[in-house]
Amino acid sequence: MTAPKTRDRILDASLDLFNREGLASVSTHRIAAELGMSPGNLHYHFRTKQLIVTWLFRRFEERFAPCIDASATVTALDDLWLSLHLTFEAIAEYRFIYRDIEVLLNEFPELETATQALTARNLLAARSLCAGLAEAGVIAATAEDVEMLALQIVFSTSCWFSFARMTPRQPAQAYSESALAAYYTLTLLSPYVVGESKDYLNYLRAKYLK
Structure with missing residues (x-):
């Protein structure tokens, strides 16, 4: 088995540290120490922390973009739940990106345009998603409802892990944090769901909140 390249090791270690300790708290010296390498060796591959963050943001875009695009074609609640779970x-x-967004944009303002573009893409997909559910008869929603639901979905996905840090730790759950976040976001549609889809939503409610 081929050993990971040094650049990949640096990026993987940086991601883990940023997620665990926060973007502002982690320096390149801290990353080097985590990897057991000299700061000079790390700086040979990434001259600055900015370059590391930029590369991780690109990786996040590549990871997140297919989830956004797939969500735009959803027309059923079970597909929506899966889409949200994957999202x-x-x-x-890459939870540090949205959780530490204020730090990220203040310290690395060159990423602001990319962040805004990703959010705009996410909003467009969420609007298509909600409009598709309305056209399929899954939800009864006006054009204004569709717009507000799309905003709420994007807000929830962007801010969930920041919110999670502000709440007391819960006992061990039977379901992953991502699955529960997907469920709670899905229930934003609850007042609008009609027909057989309402039965499916009630099934999910019983499954996750029993």
């Missing part, structure tokens, strides 16, 4: 898994893998 939260992608965000959880």
Whole structure:
């Protein structure tokens, strides 16, 4: 089995540290120490922390973009739940980005345009998702409802892990954090769900909140 390249090792270690300790708290010296290498060796591959963060942001975009695109074609609640679950898994893998967004944009303002573009893409997909559910008869929603639901879904996916840090730790759950986040986001649609889809939503409610 081929050993990971040094650049990949640096990026993987940086991601783990940023997720665990926060973007502002981790320096390149801390990353080097985590890897057992000299700061000079790390700086040979990445001259600055900015370059590391930029590369990780690109990786996040590549990981997250397929989830966004897939969500735009959803027309059933079970597909929506799966789409949300995959979305939260992608965000959880790079959770420092949205959790530490204020720090990220203040320290690395060159990423602001990319962040805004990703959010705009996410909003467009969420609007298509909600409109598709309305057209399929899954939800009864006006154009204004669709717009607000799309905003709420994107807000939930972007801010969930920041919110989670502000709440007391819960006892061990039978379901992963991403699955629970997907469920709670799905229930934003509850007042609008009609027909057989309401039975499926009630099934999910019983499954996760029993």
